[in-house]
Protein backbone atom coordinates (compact mmCIF):
# COMPACT_ATOMS: atom_id res chain seq x y z
CA UNK A 1 0.00 0.00 0.00
CA UNK A 2 1.57 3.31 -1.15
CA UNK A 3 0.72 6.08 1.33
CA UNK A 4 1.18 9.87 0.97
CA UNK A 5 2.46 11.64 4.06
CA UNK A 6 3.68 15.06 5.17
CA UNK A 7 6.59 15.70 7.52
CA UNK A 8 5.87 18.63 9.86
CA UNK A 9 7.09 20.11 13.11
CA UNK A 10 5.96 22.40 15.90
CA UNK A 11 9.09 24.05 17.35
CA UNK A 12 11.14 20.96 16.47
CA UNK A 13 8.68 18.42 17.93
CA UNK A 14 8.36 16.49 14.67
CA UNK A 15 5.54 14.53 13.09
CA UNK A 16 4.67 12.27 10.22
CA UNK A 17 1.12 13.31 9.27
CA UNK A 18 -1.08 10.96 7.24
CA UNK A 19 -4.36 11.86 5.57
CA UNK A 20 -6.71 8.96 6.31
CA UNK A 21 -9.70 10.93 4.99
CA UNK A 22 -8.87 10.59 1.28
CA UNK A 23 -6.71 7.44 1.38
CA UNK A 24 -6.98 4.04 3.05
CA UNK A 25 -4.36 3.45 5.72
CA UNK A 26 -3.82 0.68 8.27
CA UNK A 27 -1.54 1.63 11.16
CA UNK A 28 -0.25 -0.78 13.82
CA UNK A 29 2.19 -0.13 16.70
CA UNK A 30 4.81 -2.18 14.83
CA UNK A 31 4.46 0.00 11.70
CA UNK A 32 4.72 3.17 13.82
CA UNK A 33 7.93 1.95 15.49
CA UNK A 34 9.45 1.10 12.09
CA UNK A 35 8.51 4.47 10.55
CA UNK A 36 9.72 6.45 13.59
CA UNK A 37 13.27 5.08 13.32
CA UNK A 38 15.51 8.05 12.43
CA UNK A 39 18.02 5.82 10.58
CA UNK A 40 15.80 3.16 8.98
CA UNK A 41 12.45 4.98 8.64
CA UNK A 42 11.07 8.53 8.27
CA UNK A 43 11.93 9.56 11.84
CA UNK A 44 9.55 11.47 14.13
CA UNK A 45 8.44 11.98 17.72
CA UNK A 46 4.76 11.29 16.91
CA UNK A 47 2.67 10.04 14.01
CA UNK A 48 -0.62 11.89 13.43
CA UNK A 49 -3.49 10.23 11.61
CA UNK A 50 -6.21 12.55 10.26
CA UNK A 51 -9.56 10.74 10.01
CA UNK A 52 -13.19 11.65 9.33
CA UNK A 53 -15.10 12.55 12.53
CA UNK A 54 -17.33 10.05 14.36
CA UNK A 55 -19.66 12.87 15.52
CA UNK A 56 -21.61 15.33 13.34
CA UNK A 57 -20.50 18.38 15.42
CA UNK A 58 -16.79 17.68 14.74
CA UNK A 59 -14.76 18.44 11.60
CA UNK A 60 -12.18 15.66 11.99
CA UNK A 61 -10.90 13.02 14.34
CA UNK A 62 -7.18 12.87 14.91
CA UNK A 63 -5.19 10.00 16.36
CA UNK A 64 -1.74 10.32 17.86
CA UNK A 65 0.94 7.66 18.18
CA UNK A 66 4.20 8.10 20.07
CA UNK A 67 7.44 6.94 18.42
CA UNK A 68 7.30 3.74 20.54
CA UNK A 69 3.97 2.79 18.92
CA UNK A 70 1.71 3.68 21.89
CA UNK A 71 -1.49 5.54 21.03
CA UNK A 72 -2.02 8.64 23.20
CA UNK A 73 -4.78 11.05 24.11
CA UNK A 74 -3.51 14.50 23.16
CA UNK A 75 -0.64 16.40 21.56
CA UNK A 76 -0.41 20.20 21.60
CA UNK A 77 2.23 20.75 18.92
CA UNK A 78 0.52 18.03 16.89
CA UNK A 79 -2.81 19.87 17.13
CA UNK A 80 -1.26 22.99 15.56
CA UNK A 81 0.37 20.93 12.78
CA UNK A 82 -2.90 19.09 12.24
CA UNK A 83 -4.63 22.49 11.75
CA UNK A 84 -2.12 23.60 9.10
CA UNK A 85 -2.19 20.19 7.44
CA UNK A 86 -5.96 20.14 6.83
CA UNK A 87 -5.70 23.67 5.37
CA UNK A 88 -2.67 22.94 3.14
CA UNK A 89 -4.13 19.66 1.84
CA UNK A 90 -7.45 21.46 1.25
CA UNK A 91 -9.35 19.07 3.52
CA UNK A 92 -10.95 22.15 5.12
CA UNK A 93 -11.20 25.86 4.33
CA UNK A 94 -12.38 26.79 7.84
CA UNK A 95 -10.36 29.05 10.13
CA UNK A 96 -11.95 27.42 13.20
CA UNK A 97 -11.62 23.64 13.29
CA UNK A 98 -13.23 21.29 15.82
CA UNK A 99 -11.36 18.04 16.28
CA UNK A 100 -11.99 14.87 18.27
CA UNK A 101 -9.10 13.29 20.10
CA UNK A 102 -8.89 9.97 21.96
CA UNK A 103 -9.95 11.70 25.18
CA UNK A 104 -12.05 14.71 24.31
CA UNK A 105 -11.83 17.47 21.77
CA UNK A 106 -9.85 20.57 20.82
CA UNK A 107 -10.70 23.71 18.87
CA UNK A 108 -8.05 25.19 16.58
CA UNK A 109 -7.95 28.73 15.19
CA UNK A 110 -5.74 29.25 12.15
CA UNK A 111 -3.96 32.63 12.36
CA UNK A 112 -1.70 34.48 9.89
CA UNK A 113 2.04 33.66 9.67
CA UNK A 114 1.60 29.89 10.24
CA UNK A 115 0.51 30.53 13.84
CA UNK A 116 -2.27 28.40 15.32
CA UNK A 117 -4.16 29.13 18.53
CA UNK A 118 -5.57 26.04 20.28
CA UNK A 119 -8.24 25.72 22.95
CA UNK A 120 -6.69 22.77 24.80
CA UNK A 121 -9.59 22.29 27.23
CA UNK A 122 -9.49 22.49 31.03
CA UNK A 123 -6.74 20.64 32.90
CA UNK A 124 -7.74 17.71 35.11
CA UNK A 125 -6.24 17.78 38.61
CA UNK A 126 -8.05 14.93 40.38
CA UNK A 127 -5.42 12.20 40.95
CA UNK A 128 -7.68 9.35 39.75
CA UNK A 129 -8.37 11.17 36.48
CA UNK A 130 -4.75 11.98 35.63
CA UNK A 131 -4.08 9.09 36.59
CA UNK A 132 -1.68 9.56 39.54
CA UNK A 133 -1.64 7.58 42.77
CA UNK A 134 -2.41 9.84 45.75
CA UNK A 135 -4.99 9.82 48.55
CA UNK A 136 -6.19 13.33 47.75
CA UNK A 137 -5.57 16.21 45.37
CA UNK A 138 -2.61 18.47 46.26
CA UNK A 139 -0.61 21.21 44.57
CA UNK A 140 2.58 19.14 44.88
CA UNK A 141 3.33 15.56 45.83
CA UNK A 142 6.52 14.01 47.25
CA UNK A 143 7.69 11.13 45.09
CA UNK A 144 10.53 8.73 45.92
CA UNK A 145 12.66 8.11 42.86
CA UNK A 146 16.26 6.94 42.30
CA UNK A 147 16.85 7.02 46.08
CA UNK A 148 15.74 10.64 46.55
CA UNK A 149 12.51 12.49 47.22
CA UNK A 150 11.31 15.00 44.60
CA UNK A 151 8.35 17.41 44.68
CA UNK A 152 6.18 17.39 41.59
CA UNK A 153 2.78 18.60 40.44
CA UNK A 154 0.54 16.13 38.61
CA UNK A 155 -1.69 17.49 35.83
CA UNK A 156 -3.66 15.95 32.98
CA UNK A 157 -4.07 17.91 29.76
CA UNK A 158 -5.92 14.86 28.40
CA UNK A 159 -2.55 13.11 28.79
CA UNK A 160 -0.62 12.73 32.08
CA UNK A 161 2.14 15.12 33.14
CA UNK A 162 4.44 15.48 36.14
CA UNK A 163 6.04 18.93 36.54
CA UNK A 164 9.14 19.71 38.64
CA UNK A 165 10.48 23.18 39.41
CA UNK A 166 14.26 23.40 38.93
CA UNK A 167 16.80 26.20 39.39
CA UNK A 168 18.26 25.84 35.90
CA UNK A 169 16.90 23.69 33.05
CA UNK A 170 20.36 23.44 31.47
CA UNK A 171 21.69 21.40 34.40
CA UNK A 172 18.37 19.67 35.32
CA UNK A 173 18.61 15.84 35.56
CA UNK A 174 16.31 15.29 32.56
CA UNK A 175 18.17 12.19 31.30
CA UNK A 176 18.02 10.38 34.66
CA UNK A 177 14.85 11.59 36.42
CA UNK A 178 12.91 11.85 33.13
CA UNK A 179 12.76 8.11 32.33
CA UNK A 180 12.56 7.10 36.01
CA UNK A 181 9.50 9.31 36.61
CA UNK A 182 7.96 8.54 33.18
CA UNK A 183 7.63 4.90 34.26
CA UNK A 184 7.11 5.52 38.02
CA UNK A 185 4.44 3.26 39.58
CA UNK A 186 2.56 6.33 40.86
CA UNK A 187 1.80 7.15 37.20
CA UNK A 188 0.00 3.90 36.23
CA UNK A 189 -0.29 4.97 32.57
CA UNK A 190 3.20 6.51 32.62
CA UNK A 191 3.66 10.28 32.19
CA UNK A 192 5.41 13.12 30.42
CA UNK A 193 7.87 14.80 32.80
CA UNK A 194 8.50 18.56 32.64
CA UNK A 195 11.42 20.43 34.21
CA UNK A 196 10.44 24.09 34.64
CA UNK A 197 12.68 27.04 35.50
CA UNK A 198 10.69 30.13 36.49
CA UNK A 199 12.35 33.21 34.94
CA UNK A 200 9.69 35.64 36.19
CA UNK A 201 5.88 35.61 36.64
CA UNK A 202 5.35 35.80 32.89
CA UNK A 203 8.18 33.65 31.57
CA UNK A 204 9.49 30.11 32.10
CA UNK A 205 12.10 27.84 30.55
CA UNK A 206 11.01 24.22 30.06
CA UNK A 207 12.43 20.85 29.03
CA UNK A 208 10.13 17.83 28.71
CA UNK A 209 10.96 14.13 28.77
CA UNK A 210 8.02 12.76 26.81
CA UNK A 211 6.32 9.46 27.48
CA UNK A 212 7.03 7.12 24.58
CA UNK A 213 9.40 9.50 22.77
CA UNK A 214 12.15 10.69 25.14
CA UNK A 215 13.21 14.33 25.45
CA UNK A 216 11.79 16.41 22.59
CA UNK A 217 12.61 19.93 21.41
CA UNK A 218 9.14 21.08 22.51
CA UNK A 219 5.97 19.68 24.09
CA UNK A 220 2.72 21.63 23.76
CA UNK A 221 0.71 19.76 26.40
CA UNK A 222 3.85 19.88 28.57
CA UNK A 223 3.95 23.68 28.25
CA UNK A 224 0.25 23.88 29.24
CA UNK A 225 0.79 21.51 32.21
CA UNK A 226 3.83 23.51 33.39
CA UNK A 227 1.87 26.80 33.34
CA UNK A 228 -1.03 25.16 35.21
CA UNK A 229 1.43 23.76 37.81
CA UNK A 230 3.20 27.13 38.12
CA UNK A 231 -0.11 28.97 38.53
CA UNK A 232 -1.32 26.51 41.19
CA UNK A 233 1.97 27.03 43.05
CA UNK A 234 1.43 30.82 42.94
CA UNK A 235 4.52 31.39 40.80
CA UNK A 236 3.01 32.59 37.50
CA UNK A 237 0.54 35.09 36.05
CA UNK A 238 -2.28 34.24 33.64
CA UNK A 239 -0.26 34.68 30.44
CA UNK A 240 3.15 33.04 30.21
CA UNK A 241 5.83 32.89 27.52
CA UNK A 242 7.30 29.38 27.55
CA UNK A 243 10.85 29.01 26.21
CA UNK A 244 11.44 25.46 25.00
CA UNK A 245 14.65 24.16 23.36
CA UNK A 246 12.94 24.45 19.93
CA UNK A 247 11.35 27.90 20.42
CA UNK A 248 8.58 29.75 22.24
CA UNK A 249 4.91 29.09 22.99
CA UNK A 250 2.43 31.54 24.48
CA UNK A 251 0.17 29.89 27.09
CA UNK A 252 -2.82 31.46 28.84
CA UNK A 253 -4.74 29.92 31.76
CA UNK A 254 -7.28 31.99 33.74
CA UNK A 255 -7.57 29.35 36.51
CA UNK A 256 -9.30 26.17 37.72
CA UNK A 257 -12.18 24.92 35.61
CA UNK A 258 -11.11 27.14 32.67
CA UNK A 259 -9.57 26.05 29.36
CA UNK A 260 -5.86 26.50 28.60
CA UNK A 261 -5.04 28.36 25.35
CA UNK A 262 -1.82 27.75 23.46
CA UNK A 263 -0.47 29.80 20.53
CA UNK A 264 2.52 28.88 18.41
CA UNK A 265 3.78 27.98 14.94
CA UNK A 266 3.31 24.89 12.75
CA UNK A 267 5.75 24.15 9.93
CA UNK A 268 5.61 21.84 6.91
CA UNK A 269 9.00 20.33 6.01
CA UNK A 270 8.33 18.03 3.04
CA UNK A 271 5.82 15.64 1.46
CA UNK A 272 6.51 12.08 0.40
CA UNK A 273 5.15 8.63 -0.35
CA UNK A 274 6.04 5.35 1.33
CA UNK A 275 5.04 1.68 1.01
CA UNK A 276 3.46 0.42 4.24
Ligand SMILES: N[C@@H](CCC[C@H](N)C(=O)O)C(=O)O
Pocket residue numbers: 013045046066072073074075076077078159160192210211212213216218219220221222
Ligand atom coordinates in the same frame (compact mmCIF):
# COMPACT_ATOMS: atom_id res chain seq x y z
N1 LIG B 1 4.54 16.24 21.85
C1 LIG B 1 3.25 16.31 22.35
C2 LIG B 1 2.78 15.26 23.31
C3 LIG B 1 2.72 13.88 22.64
C4 LIG B 1 2.14 12.79 23.50
C5 LIG B 1 2.96 12.48 24.72
N2 LIG B 1 4.29 11.99 24.42
C6 LIG B 1 2.21 11.46 25.59
O1 LIG B 1 2.58 10.28 25.61
O2 LIG B 1 1.24 11.87 26.25
C7 LIG B 1 2.75 17.72 22.64
O3 LIG B 1 3.20 18.64 21.94
O4 LIG B 1 1.86 17.89 23.47
